[in-house]
Amino acid sequence: MNVMIDLCIVPLGVGVSLSPYVAACEMVLAEAGLKTSLHAYGPNIEGERDDVFAAVKRCHATVHAMGAPRITTTIKLGTRTDRAQSMEDKVRSVQEKL
Numbered sequence: 001m002n003v004m005i006d007l008c009i010v011p012l013g014v015g016v017s018l019s020p021y022v023a024a025c026e027m028v029l030a031e032a033g034l035k036t037s038l039h040a041y042g043p044n045i046e047g048e049r050d051d052v053f054a055a056v057k058r059c060h061a062t063v064h065a066m067g068a069p070r071i072t073t074t075i076k077l078g079t080r081t082d083r084a085q086s087m088e089d090k091v092r093s094v095q096e097k098l
Contacts, residue, residue: 001048001049001079001081002047002048002049002079002080002084003046003047003049003052003077003078003079004044004045004046004077004079004087005045005052005056005075005076005077006042006043006044006074006075006076007025007042007043007044007045007059007073007074007075008041008042008074008075009021009022009025009042009059009060009063009071009072010071010073010074011063011071012068012069012070012071012072013068013069013070014066014067014068020066021063021066021068022042024059024062024063024066025042025043025059025062025063026038026043028055028058028059028062029043029045029059032047032051032054032055032058033047033051034046034047034051034052034055035047035086037087044087046086046087049079056073056075060073
Protein backbone atom coordinates (compact mmCIF):
# COMPACT_ATOMS: atom_id res chain seq x y z
CA MET A 1 0.00 0.00 0.00
CA ASN A 2 1.27 3.46 -0.89
CA VAL A 3 1.49 5.97 1.96
CA MET A 4 2.29 9.64 2.44
CA ILE A 5 3.74 10.73 5.75
CA ASP A 6 4.76 14.00 7.31
CA LEU A 7 7.81 13.17 9.44
CA CYS A 8 9.19 15.26 12.28
CA ILE A 9 12.15 13.69 14.08
CA VAL A 10 13.47 15.78 16.97
CA PRO A 11 16.71 14.65 18.65
CA LEU A 12 16.87 15.70 22.29
CA GLY A 13 19.98 16.55 24.25
CA VAL A 14 21.98 17.72 21.21
CA GLY A 15 21.68 21.51 21.36
CA VAL A 16 19.51 23.86 19.36
CA SER A 17 20.72 23.32 15.77
CA LEU A 18 19.00 20.31 14.26
CA SER A 19 19.89 20.78 10.59
CA PRO A 20 22.71 18.16 10.65
CA TYR A 21 20.18 15.57 11.81
CA VAL A 22 17.60 16.62 9.24
CA ALA A 23 20.27 16.39 6.52
CA ALA A 24 21.30 12.93 7.71
CA CYS A 25 17.69 11.73 7.53
CA GLU A 26 17.31 13.28 4.07
CA MET A 27 20.30 11.19 2.96
CA VAL A 28 18.73 8.04 4.42
CA LEU A 29 15.49 8.75 2.54
CA ALA A 30 17.35 9.44 -0.71
CA GLU A 31 19.33 6.20 -0.35
CA ALA A 32 16.02 4.37 0.13
CA GLY A 33 14.81 5.82 -3.18
CA LEU A 34 11.78 7.45 -1.61
CA LYS A 35 10.05 10.51 -2.97
CA THR A 36 10.40 13.42 -0.52
CA SER A 37 9.52 17.07 -0.23
CA LEU A 38 11.44 18.98 2.43
CA HIS A 39 9.68 21.77 4.33
CA ALA A 40 10.62 23.88 7.35
CA TYR A 41 9.91 21.15 9.92
CA GLY A 42 11.06 18.04 8.06
CA PRO A 43 10.11 16.00 5.02
CA ASN A 44 6.93 14.71 3.49
CA ILE A 45 7.60 11.20 2.22
CA GLU A 46 5.74 9.12 -0.34
CA GLY A 47 6.22 5.44 -1.08
CA GLU A 48 5.34 1.86 -0.32
CA ARG A 49 4.37 1.55 3.36
CA ASP A 50 7.02 -1.01 4.33
CA ASP A 51 9.77 0.96 2.54
CA VAL A 52 8.74 4.23 4.21
CA PHE A 53 8.67 2.76 7.70
CA ALA A 54 11.95 0.93 7.17
CA ALA A 55 13.52 4.27 6.22
CA VAL A 56 12.04 5.96 9.31
CA LYS A 57 13.61 3.20 11.40
CA ARG A 58 16.97 3.85 9.69
CA CYS A 59 16.57 7.60 10.35
CA HIS A 60 16.18 6.87 14.05
CA ALA A 61 19.24 4.61 14.06
CA THR A 62 21.25 7.25 12.19
CA VAL A 63 20.28 10.07 14.55
CA HIS A 64 21.13 7.95 17.59
CA ALA A 65 24.47 7.03 15.98
CA MET A 66 25.15 10.77 15.63
CA GLY A 67 25.01 11.07 19.43
CA ALA A 68 21.37 11.88 20.19
CA PRO A 69 20.51 10.12 23.46
CA ARG A 70 16.77 10.64 22.91
CA ILE A 71 14.44 11.21 19.97
CA THR A 72 10.82 12.26 19.82
CA THR A 73 9.03 11.68 16.52
CA THR A 74 5.68 12.80 15.15
CA ILE A 75 4.25 11.12 12.06
CA LYS A 76 1.11 12.11 10.20
CA LEU A 77 0.11 9.30 7.85
CA GLY A 78 -2.29 9.24 4.93
CA THR A 79 -3.44 6.37 2.72
CA ARG A 80 -6.02 6.05 -0.06
CA THR A 81 -7.59 3.02 -1.65
CA ASP A 82 -10.04 4.78 -3.99
CA ARG A 83 -7.42 6.24 -6.36
CA ALA A 84 -3.74 7.00 -6.78
CA GLN A 85 -2.69 10.45 -5.57
CA SER A 86 0.77 11.99 -5.26
CA MET A 87 2.05 14.75 -3.00
CA GLU A 88 2.04 17.07 -6.02
CA ASP A 89 -1.58 16.18 -6.77
CA LYS A 90 -2.61 17.18 -3.26
CA VAL A 91 -0.77 20.52 -3.43
CA ARG A 92 -2.09 21.26 -6.93
CA SER A 93 -5.65 20.60 -5.76
CA VAL A 94 -5.35 23.28 -3.08
CA GLN A 95 -3.54 25.75 -5.35
CA GLU A 96 -6.29 25.48 -7.95
CA LYS A 97 -8.76 26.67 -5.35
CA LEU A 98 -6.77 29.76 -4.39
